[in-house]
Amino acid sequence: MSEQEPDPETVVEETEPTQSIHDGPNLDKEDVVLRVDDLQKRFGGLVATDHASFAVERGTITGLIGPNGAGKSTIFNLVSGFYEPDGGTVTVNGADVTGKAPYEVADEGLVRTFQTPRKLEGMTVREAMLVGPREQPGESFLQLFTDPGAVRAAETANIEDAHRMLETFEIDHLATQPATDISGGQMKLVELARAMLAEPDLLLLDEPVAGVNPTLAVKLREHIARLNEEEDITLCIIEHDMEFIMNLADPIIVLDQGSVLVEGSPDAVRADDRVIDAYLGGPGE
Template sequence: MTTAEQTNPKEATGSPPDRGEVLLDVQDIAKNFGGLRAVDHCSLTVRRGTITGLIGPNGAGKTTVFNNITGFIAPDSGRILFQGIDITGLRPDQIFAHKLCRTFQIPREHGSMSVLENLMLVPTQQIGEHIWNAWFRRGAVRRQEEQNRDKALEVLEYLELTHVQDEYAANLSGGQKKLLELGRTLMVDPELVLLDEPAAGVNRSLLKRIVTNIRHLSSERGITFLLIEHDMNTVMNLCDPVIVMSEGRKLVEGPPEEVRSNQSVLEAYLGGQYAAAES
């Protein structure tokens, strides 16, 4: 396959599906770390209502793109638009305030706090954070805390975690911590959630629950998802479209069945497992 063919997704797999308006528009971003170019003028879009998969080999630049989008690392060049607003270079908390949230491959729970407290901590602009409100607006502080608690309990019930609500978060299993990470994003009614390897280190039973929750949140609550994942069964069964990255650039984009049947993707990124299954 020539370089020109590799960098033209429409020639490789057809036009990506038109699911709705463009929610996230990553325009020609680049990021260098010393002499290493981790992201090389990458452009991609995420349309509202989709569960978009982002795959590629280790070192393809996927996590750096996530970090650029969510403000953990600013790109050296290019622009990132979310709902038409330029969020390039904003701090993570500013991007979070736009209802763009993320989870991490290794969950970042507050281990010394309970599961319920982890969720109640998430909402922004809590009036109880200011000491004078705790002194002079106790009623307002209490009402807001009750609202946050009610919402947290609703999220825990949705994720089937109510039985561990009073457990220290550090004591949860790996899969339960992934569910808790997802629950924390739900506390702010997000528009877009970026999931970094939600299947990593999760047993099959809990993974099935995570996948089911993602599907329901997309279809029932209208939340859009962009996820990095190395579990190809999860990607192919959950995501549409699928974006493939290589060497910091977008290589291919399309529906999962087209990406799955693309020979260059099969050989370079799926390790031959699907090629063997179809031979």
Template sequence: MSALLEATDMWQSFGGVQAVRGMSLEVSRGTITGLIGPNGAGKSTLFNLLSGVIRPDAGQVSFKEQDITRLAPWRRARLGLIRTFQLAREFQRMTVLENLMFAPQLQLGENFWPIFLRPGAVCAQEAEVYRRACEVMEIATLTNLRDDYAGDLSGGQKKLLELARTLMIDCDLILLDEPGAGVNPALMNTLTDMIWRLNREHGKTFLIVEHDMDMIAQLCDPVVVMTQGSLLTKGGFDDLRRDPAVIEAYLGSVANG
């Protein structure tokens, strides 16, 4: 499988703290790649480097064989690289449907002149966005909540909405930052199934940071393990869970509380 995203020799420090140290990562097209490690391993900082939230002290990020190291997050999004956040960032006083319809970029109705000069095109595009939003709500099992305010949703429902919003954008790679955080067990199964379906049926590639090892085991292959800002190892989850270095660095610490 070809590499969709590559990070090479990434370095990032904050004051005297070296958060990422020579980290390299590759995400192959069509995979659900997991990124795990203990607290403080540098996972969140690496995610911010990949998505453009911060710029690295050194290193390179390539997406679709294009150097995006210095591109702003919105430019990366237009290339097809989207991320979610651990804390959902919905528009709380907008409905589920409105949140989805607001997501697509470069809508004609967002500009002044097309409303007057191209009203037919504006209406046609809005109708297509509405059709797509209804389709996405079905995929995310949110149809019965379409008219509810996003701020009134549960934590798990907000995660489903945030993931659904990424589907309103023409994207190839979705970076998920702890999608399982704060999600109850019933909705966790729905969320896991949605990610699996988006990968298998809709061709979306994922990079997932997650502490829930059950989710990682169900979804991710390969799995990348970070510790102290660097790559520890990578491979299939079944192999990693028996790796003494991984047990010591992460899985063992989780098991011990």
């Protein structure tokens, strides 16, 4: 007697789980704002960036993590024009910015912050904010003399934008404070607000909550999420605080020894044995 055939309506079809992690980078993305191909950088005998490639998709918050010495800050410096690569290419919004100066990279839409913000001596917070806007007519000596009205109008607009941005980031009460007198956490908020005055398409944040108290870290996370959701800003973030970055970014790109180890969702990256091994056995700085 043959076995009874199962009722088709009761059969639960087993499907393969969705692939959520890639060996190396995921370069198959439709709308890429930043593409890094085969990037290389040496400091003497030290290989800091070893043929690194990755892509940042427009509209995402992409996390860039890895053990100390993995090459994260070096890659940010290469991408933003503060270091010149020994090989490879960097494109922003389809434009080749390889080896270009930071202001030229910013003109293509990529702006960055630093792990330790530099406090500008002799400036108030408001004055420090006014360093942010790009292509200010007052930077041209010729235009100062030939079209002073346009210079004044631009300066007025920039001051208004600076005040609006300080209010948005809830630090307008610091406007007249000397930039050297505010806390490191407050300076990170100022730097983030100032970066927005440059109207970036892509914002690179280098350890935004390093050295920041937990309350301010929550505030920074809210501002970053708002920039992505409401202002359509794409972000790429280096961060050692795993709870912070895993609850904010998707995808996560993992660097190890100067190149991309894996890329995937936060849950997949967190559970991957290769990532665990890289962190446990990663080199010191």
